Amino acid sequence: MKPVRSSFFHLSLFVFSLPILFLLFYPLGRLVAAPTFSELLGAILEPEVQASLLRSLVTALSASLISVTFGTPLAYILARRNFRGKEAVEGLIDLPIMIPHPVIGIAILGLSARDTVAGKLLQWLGIQIMGTYTGIVTVLTFVGLPFFINSAKAGFESVPASLEKVSMSLGAGPWDTFFRVTLPLAWRNIVLGMVMCTARAISEFGAVIVVAYHPMLAPVLIYERFTAYGLKYSQPVAVWLILISVMLFTAMRFLARSRERV
Amino acid sequence: MLRIKDLFIKLQGFCLKNINLDIYEGDFFSILGPTGSGKSLLLEAIIGHLPDNAICSSGRIFWKKKELTSLPPHKRGMGIVYQDLGLFPHMTVENNIRFGLRYHTLEGADTERRFNMLVDTLGLGGILHRYPERISGGERQRVALARVLILSPRVVLLDEPLSSLDPPSQDEAKRLLKRLHSELGVTFVLVSHNFEEVMYLSERGAVMHKGMVVQKGLIRHIFNRPSSSFVANFVGARNVFAVTYDSGKIMMGRLSIETENHSACCKIPNRISIRPEKIIALDCQDNRTASENRFSGRVCNIWKRNFHLHVEIEAEGVMFHALWPEHVSDLIHLEKGAKVHFGFSKKDVNAFREE
Numbered sequence: 001m002k003p004v005r006s007s008f009f010h011l012s013l014f015v016f017s018l019p020i021l022f023l024l025f026y027p028l029g030r031l032v033a034a035p036t037f038s039e040l041l042g043a044i045l046e047p048e049v050q051a052s053l054l055r056s057l058v059t060a061l062s063a064s065l066i067s068v069t070f071g072t073p074l075a076y077i078l079a080r081r082n083f084r085g086k087e088a089v090e091g092l093i094d095l096p097i098m099i100p101h102p103v104i105g106i107a108i109l110g111l112s113a114r115d116t117v118a119g120k121l122l123q124w125l126g127i128q129i130m131g132t133y134t135g136i137v138t139v140l141t142f143v144g145l146p147f148f149i150n151s152a153k154a155g156f157e158s159v160p161a162s163l164e165k166v167s168m169s170l171g172a173g174p175w176d177t178f179f180r181v182t183l184p185l186a187w188r189n190i191v192l193g194m195v196m197c198t199a200r201a202i203s204e205f206g207a208v209i210v211v212a213y214h215p216m217l218a219p220v221l222i223y224e225r226f227t228a229y230g231l232k233y234s235q236p237v238a239v240w241l242i243l244i245s246v247m248l249f250t251a252m253r254f255l256a257r258s259r260e261r262v
Numbered sequence: 263m264l265r266i267k268d269l270f271i272k273l274q275g276f277c278l279k280n281i282n283l284d285i286y287e288g289d290f291f292s293i294l295g296p297t298g299s300g301k302s303l304l305l306e307a308i309i310g311h312l313p314d315n316a317i318c319s320s321g322r323i324f325w326k327k328k329e330l331t332s333l334p335p336h337k338r339g340m341g342i343v344y345q346d347l348g349l350f351p352h353m354t355v356e357n358n359i360r361f362g363l364r365y366h367t368l369e370g371a372d373t374e375r376r377f378n379m380l381v382d383t384l385g386l387g388g389i390l391h392r393y394p395e396r397i398s399g400g401e402r403q404r405v406a407l408a409r410v411l412i413l414s415p416r417v418v419l420l421d422e423p424l425s426s427l428d429p430p431s432q433d434e435a436k437r438l439l440k441r442l443h444s445e446l447g448v449t450f451v452l453v454s455h456n457f458e459e460v461m462y463l464s465e466r467g468a469v470m471h472k473g474m475v476v477q478k479g480l481i482r483h484i485f486n487r488p489s490s491s492f493v494a495n496f497v498g499a500r501n502v503f504a505v506t507y508d509s510g511k512i513m514m515g516r517l518s519i520e521t522e523n524h525s526a527c528c529k530i531p532n533r534i535s536i537r538p539e540k541i542i543a544l545d546c547q548d549n550r551t552a553s554e555n556r557f558s559g560r561v562c563n564i565w566k567r568n569f570h571l572h573v574e575i576e577a578e579g580v581m582f583h584a585l586w587p588e589h590v591s592d593l594i595h596l597e598k599g600a601k602v603h604f605g606f607s608k609k610d611v612n613a614f615r616e617e
Contacts, residue, residue, distance in 0.1 A: 081314075165311055166348035170409065171336035171365025180361075184352045 028242070035236040043236035049221065053240060056218040057248070059133065060201035063140035067148040067197045072190065075149045076182070079156035097146050105210025108139050135211040143204050144197035151196055155189025156182065191256035195249050202245055263287055264308070264417055264449060269321030271307055278303055278473045281321065285417075285466075290443050290450045292460040292481065295470035296496065301453040302345075304470070305419050308451065309342050310335040325416060336365060341410030342419040345426065347402050349394040349409075355401075356390040359408045366413050373412070380408045383442070400431040404438065411446065420452045424459060436462050457497055461485065469493050486537070487612050494535035499612070500583035501536040512613060516578045520554040520608040531613035538572070540610035541584035544603040545594045553605030557582075561600045571596070575604060 035043075043049050078090060096104060112129040113119045122129070129135035159182050167177040183190075205219040213220060218241045226234035269281035278300045285291045295301045306312050308323060310333065323330045330338045349358050359380070363373055381387050384404040389397050394405065403423060410418055420439075424432045440463060443450055454460050460467060460481055468478035477489045488494035494502045505514045507530045512519040519534060544556060559577030566572075571591060573584045584604060590596060 160346070160348075162344055162346055162348050163350060166342075166344060167350075167361070169309055169311060169335045169340075169342050170362030170413065172362070176365075181350055185350075 031235060032239050032242060035232075035239055039236045040239060044240055048216075049218075049237055049240065052216050052218045052221040052237075053244060055215055056202055056241065057244065059136045059140055059217065060144075060198045062137045063144050063201040064148070064194045064198040066137070066141045067145050068190065068194060071145055071149045071193075072152055075152035075193075076156050076178070078149070079153045080161065093146050093149050095146075096143050101143065101204065101206030102210050104142055105139060105207035108135065108142060108207070108211055111138075129211060131212045131214055133215065136208060136215070136217065139207045139211050140201035140204055143207060144201040147196035147200050148193040151193030152186065152190050155186030155193070158189070159185045188256050191252060195252045195256075198252070199245065199249060202241075202248075263324075263326060264451070265324040266304075266308065267322045267324070269304075269307060269323075270319045271303060271312065271316055271321070272319065273303060273313060273316040276300065276303070276473060278307070281475055283468060283475065283478065285449060285451060287326075287416075287449055288447050289466055290440075290452065290464045292452045292454055292464040292467035293470060294454060294457065294460055294467055294484075294496070296455055299470040300473040301455075301470050302421055305342065305421050305451070305453050308417075309340050309419055310338055311342075336362075339416040340419060341413060341415040341417075342421065343403075343406045343410055343423045345422045347406040347423070347426070349402055349405055351394055354391050354393055355386060355397065355405050358394065358405055359386075359390075359412055361409060362413050368414070376412055376414070380411055383445070384408050384438070398431070399427050400434055403427065403431075403435055407438075407442070411442070411448070415448065417449045417451060420450060422453055422455070424454070424456070432459070439463055457485070469496060471496075487614075488535055489614050490616055491533060491535075494533075494612070498537070499535040500538045501534075501541070503534050503580065505532060505534050505613070507531060512611075515580055517557065517580060519611060521611045521613050522609045531615050533614050533616050535612045535614070536582075536606055536610055538583045538585040541582060541604055541606045543584070543586055543590050543594055544605050554608040555611070556603065556605040558601060558603050561596065561598055561602055564596065564598065573602075575602060577604075 074093075078086065078093075109129060110116070111118050112122050114123065127134055129138065163181050163185070164177050167181045168174070172180060203219065204217075205223065208217055209220055209223070216224070218237065222234045222237050222241065225237060264283075264285040264287075266281055266283040266285075269278060271278040276298075281304060283291075293301045293304060303312075303316070306316075307318065307321070310330070312318060321331070325339065350361065353361065359377065368376075381390065384407065386401070386404060386408060389401055389405075394402055397405070406423070407418075424435050427435055436459060439450070439452075442448075443463075450463075452460070452463060464481050466479065467481045467484065468475045469484060470476065471492050477484055477493050484493065485497050488497055488499060491502050503514050505512045505519065507513075512521055512531065512534065514534070521531075521534070542553060544553065557577045559575040559582065561573060562576050562581065563574040564571055566588075567585070569588055571586045571588055573586055573596070575582045575584060582604065594602065596602070
């Protein structure tokens with residue numbers, strides 16, 4: 001009797017999963033299938049579309065690299081150390097996931113307000129937020145960082161602390177232990193964190209539009225074409241954004257998998 | 263000699279108290295104790311790898327006359343093999359073994375000679391290019407040992423390294439440790455809760471309980487002459503009784519117990535312990551064996567334990583535990599309620615005083 005019950009169980013799971021799969025694939029499938037080949041070709045040959053797609057990619061990858069550089073140490077500290085206020089720091093890191101994204105844009109713009117210390121410092125350094133790449137990358141880092149830190153932290157937590165102890169008992173210092181033992185073992189989660197962070201950054205619209213309508217990122221261009229010319233003109237750009245994102249993430253996941261030992 | 267002097271360490275409500283140990287060079291010293299007695303914490307203190315929240319309020323560690331207390335772990339000339347072995351899963355066996363070499367100044371030729379010697383001795387030649395997850399438990403353990411021994415440590419600390427192995431691999435590992443100890447002449451410090459393992463490997467050791475060393479000395483002596491009820495029970499001397507001492511005689515209820523020179527340990531004992539295998543069945547076992555203490559009693563329970571029978575005998579209100587070979591049941595009438603004659607030699611009675 002057991003196999004019958006088991007197959008009923010699995011069938012039930014499958015039936016309940018169907019609406020979710022439909023919700024995910026149907027709209028995207030329709031969107032990708034909507035434009036003709038000539039419409040897609042025409043869109044990608046437009047300099048404005050090429051520039052916005054490239055801008056989206058470069059700014060999202062920049063945000064991801066900044067997250068890796070500055071987020072990795074924080075993720076390691078959160079995975080390995082207990083300190084007063086740790087929960088508050090973890091809550092703060094998750095905050096960008098919870099708050100509406102235009103609010104993030106407004107908060108980042110607030111940095112450059114002239115009557116604040118940060119604003120005066122930025123002005124003194126000649127850094128502008130509004131309508132600049134700096135502003136866009138700041139916003140994208142802000143929204144993508146939680147995804148990177150949480151994934152990297154899970155990676156570091158999965159490395160037994162005893163391996164670090166062993167490494168140090170064999171003579172390695174903390175830096176060598178980190179680079180020879182901890183990082184190679186947490187590598188996969190770090191790459192996955194980069195994928196998540198890049199994905200979040202490349203799809204960001206709400207915060208970006210507050211900080212920088214121009215230079216125009218692909219999601220802003222899609223929005224502009226939709227409001228100005230309608231669905232038909234925005235679809236080809238949206239499809240290219242989806243295709244490029246899928247290729248990028250597939251490559252990154254492949255890289256993460258190839259780093260795993262067989 | 264590795265000397266641990268007046269060591270006090272606090273860790274989250276637990277405390278290592280007043281640890282004083284002298285471990286001789288070339289010794290195979292064992293630290294025994296039940297789970298939670300502080301054995302592993304002591305080992306971490308010796309190598310200098312205490313947990314972040316541990317507070318070492320006092321204590322000094324010396325090797326010969328050099329103080330090691332403030333030295334970092336890798337400058338203490340010690341190696342440690344943890345319970346989980348801690349092999350690096352992303353490195354081959356060879357890279358695991360060579361991991362520590364770049365941090366130690368060893369002559370190149372010496373390093374290669376030592377590497378080859380260890381690979382041969384430990385039988386690792388065929389698995390050097392494999393990853394730890396692709397080798398057996400026994401092989402993993404040998405890799406962990408090689409990784410430590412290649413650095414020519416003065417002392418090797420072993421934190422229950424046999425506990426994760428199956429019984430045949432445990433036997434093999436015990437023989438290997440014994441051989442390595444005699445061939446390399448390194449000082450080994452083993453932490454274990456397994457008395458059989460310790461009896462096989464060590465000459466000397468210490469028993470820990472609630473963060474304190476409660477008895478130290480020759481393992482054979484600890485085994486036969488435990489100095490407290492805790493140690494007696496821990497080493498398997500199941501018969502631990504409260505006794506009274508009157509006019510040179512030890513009385514246990516109405517039973518008078520003959521002992522041998524108990525004044526060597528304490529003048530007025532109030533406890534005795536007798537190992538269960540020292541209690542013999544008088545009707546079948548060699549009666550010429552000097553059994554100055556002879557009693558009759560009724561069998562209350564019998565359990566099979568490996569190839570022995572664990573027999574509970576009640577005599578004059580006292581419950582004795584005896585461990586007899588299985589064939590005894592063929593020679594005497596042995597069942598629940600049966601009357602049996604049993605005895606033990608006065609030299610097997612360990613008398614001690616406990617407050």
